[in-house]
Amino acid sequence: MKNIKHSIGIFLALAILAGCEDEKYAFGDVIAPTNLVITADILGADAANPNGDGSGAVKLKATANDAITYQFVYDGETTVSANGTNTYNFSITGTHVYTITVIATGKAGIATSEIIEVEVLALYEAPDDLLEMLIGDGSKVWRINADKVGHFGVGPADETSPIWYAAPAGAKASTGMYDDGYNFSESGVFKHITNRVNDDPTEDITGTVFGQSGPMDEDLGDKGLTANSDNEYENYPLDDYTESWTLTAPGAQETLTLSGNAFLGFYVGGTHSYTIISRSEDEMVLKTISADGLGWFFILTSTAAVTETSSVDVTYSNLVWSDDFDTDGAVDAAKWGYDIGIGDNGWGNGESQYYTNSTDNSVVEGGILKITAKAETIGGSNYSSARLKTQGLYDFKYGRVDVRAKLPGVGGTWPAIWMLGANFETVGWPVCGEIDIMEHVGNNPGNVSAALHTVSSSGNTENVEHTTVSDATTEFHIYSVNWSENEISFLVDDEIFYTYNPADKNADNWPFDANQFLILNLALGGSLGGDIPTDFSTATFEIDYVKVYQ
DSSP: OEEEEOTTSOEEEEEEEEOOOOOBOBTBOBOOOEEEEEEEEETTOOSSOTTOSSBOEEEEEEEEETOOEEEEEETTEEEEESSSEEEEEOOSSEEEEEEEEEEEEOGGGOEEEEEEEEEEEEOOOOOHHHHHHHHTTTTOOBEEOTTSTTSEEEEOTTOSSOSSEEOOTTTTTTSSSTTOEEEEOTTSEEEEESSOSSSOTTOOOOEEEEEEHHHHHHHTOOOOOOOOTTSEEEEEEEOOEEEEEEEEOGGGOOEEEESTTOOSSSBOOTTOEEEEEEEETTEEEEEEEOTTSOEEEEEEEOSOOOOOTTOOSSOOOOEEEEEOOOSOBSOOTTTOEEOOBOTTTIIIIIBOEEEOOSTTTEEEETTEEEEEEEEEEETTEEEEEOEEEOTTTOOBSSEEEEEEEEOOOSTTEEEEEEEEETTHHHHOTTTTOEEEEEEEOTTSTTEEEEEEEBTTBOSSOSSEEEEEOTTTTTSOEEEEEEEOSSOEEEEETTEEEEEEOOSSOOTTTOOOSSOEEEEEEEEEBHHHHOOOOTTOOEEEEEEEEEEEEO
């Protein structure tokens, strides 16, 4: 074992645990990582306090030539890090030497390993009220408090609140986050229950979790999943697991640290340490720093689970308007009108189609409205399609809309079921408000979204949520919105996947206290539809019925 000198004057023992493995060339030159260098930054360490300020916090940094990823192994627990950094918050009171193995892995899994020993002072002892809050009688289960605005969000690493994005209540109902449970035992064992069917922390249940696709692929394993448009895995399969937990207070800030790749709420990699911003008997506000250096915020509660997501605040059952498309030919002119042409800048989205009122593009056949996009030269465009609307014929305020439809699965298609404020021509967009009941992209089949556009969230909107409907392009499903003066909920087959209900409603975030009209259309390309295949010929959006209840 040879001695190396820490950059701030702390002597660390460093020994080579395992050298480079024999070179193998079964599939090209495979080179083990070389020049593995490990540095340790002990918080508060200086000449007078060589073992730190008593917080027990140590940040390790590993670099090596030809390394793809790094593993940090301490006390039998392994943490994977793509960027070679990892932070430990040691909690054993007093000055102790901790031994950590660092493994740099290169191509084909060839690895180089070294051991580093750090001598660290820890003085913190968690107060009784914090331990009681966290553990309770041992059966306490924490969960993300989906009922609160800001229960999930992001902001700069040095902020204490999610100033960039704070999720509305229930906004992530389609993900594997809300049904997760977290249990902390007195012995220091952390259990993540990935599908909290009940509040029994001893029951092993296989479920799914929510997180960023990059860190999940790197740390938890690439399972060949398709990420959503935000590069997230909404439902990543993961069994219940156990790790360990510790409490420290670096810089006098209470901090909860999980071992290995354990996490709370939303997987972002990073430190796996959670600053406790505030706490009460049954609630914690936490922040963790992700692998990309951002601050991610969570509100946890130990109270009973939220109301079932299939319920809505107001149930509308009186059918006031409908079209069952039971007469073959053109659509009922008393109920539907058309938008014609290419609009301004492809209807504001750079779309490629020319909308017509021809039965070649919209026709009722066998009880089904068929909106068909075709490759043809018309009106300066290379494609035709149709956009039907009830503007000037029917609009309403508050109620439920059900649309039973089957979606096209052809690349470049962008079918939509949506509503626009009836005052659109007077006040313009987005002041009038827009409710997108269903949107689908043929280049990402099965990924269905709902969104709201307002003055406070227009264009690249924040108020959007996705859900997976695996057979959306082969089977009919009912796409719905339930709109009341309190909230707007979006459903597929009567299951809510997104609810929008800003606590402080105003003209900027809630223009939804005025009438809206219905729109059905099939766009091609544009900002959401994406690339249109060069061999595109035709695609059809099929609608069985449209019903409005109040």
